[in-house]
Amino acid sequence: MNDFAHQKYLVKNLINWNTNDNKRQMPWKGEKDPYKIWLSEIILQQTRVEQGLDYYNRFVKAFPTVIHLAGAAETKVFKLWEGLGYYTRCKNLIATAKYITNNLSGIFPDKYEDILALKGIGPYTAAAIGSFAFNLPHAVVDGNVFRVLSRYFGIAIPTDSTDGKKIFSSLANDLLDKKQPGTYNQAIMDFGALICKPKLPLCSTCVLKDRCKAFLQASVQQLPVKEKSITKKTRWFYYLVIDCNEEVYVRKRGKGDIWENLYEFILIETSEAVQLENFQPLKKILGKNKFEVEHISAFYKQLLTHQTIQGQFIRVKIKLPLTLKGYSLVKKRALEKLPFPKFISNYLKDKNVSLNLF
């Protein structure tokens, strides 16, 4: 049995499986509007279908066309994205919507290179949009594809290496069914998500098991291979929620750190845990202003991919406004309209600690 025959077997069985056994349904499946396909693909980057589903439905409802999205207030778009993570996706989403609306007459590009050139769109997303919306012959290479191909062909090259990405991408494009690229791309991703799963793959019922190298060699659990390990750092965020005559100090987080473009209260970051009683930085910010500590929150903790954020919130009431560089006062009611990271929205929604905030 040569490589070519193995490839044909894989493609044929994937397509058959998709036709006969794939019951997976998603609102964007079969969608032909490139705008909606684009929206779904951006939302689904590094995001589970179940997590992105509601966001997709809310976005389509709020912004039925790219022109609606381009014309929306940016804070409103970020608020709709709130909680989904990887917020530069939202920033690029807005930029691309404006670009398409203003420079392309609202018409989504239909050439692969033009799609790839859009902000927030890389090789995967360009192939997905291209194949689903315009029948362009480009293979998607996502986590599912890495897994299915590495196992079926028994390839132990790390998928997170430069070489690995090239080799798997090349292989995926060799395999691609050029007559039905969209169907094939959908099939292999659904197959990876439903059958060839990371932890508990359904090998016993798999239509590829007779020729799956990993299955035959009992190396399914060892594939795919990744070479990089992540290092995690811990940071302490102490937030001062300063209420001055029913207004609160907030700022928008800037570049070069987590949660860019989301809002936060007055941040005092430390490298160690601290006691908020007699906390010097707090006294320094408040100066000689009279203040009243209304509440000190419980500890909050959030796990991110590369860091662990821990901290507390201290709510303080003052009468005279402060001059704080970078921060501005907003009415308490207006906080509802601002996008916050989970670390903060978890605090805000906790009725026990922020009852008087709104």
Added chain:
DNA sequence: CAATCGTGGCT
């Protein structure tokens, strides 16, 4: 180009 960007589900 290796590091970084969130959040949540699962084992």
Added chain:
DNA sequence: TAGCCAAGATT
């Protein structure tokens, strides 16, 4: 529990 992983892209 701590770690892995999820329809990746950017710098």
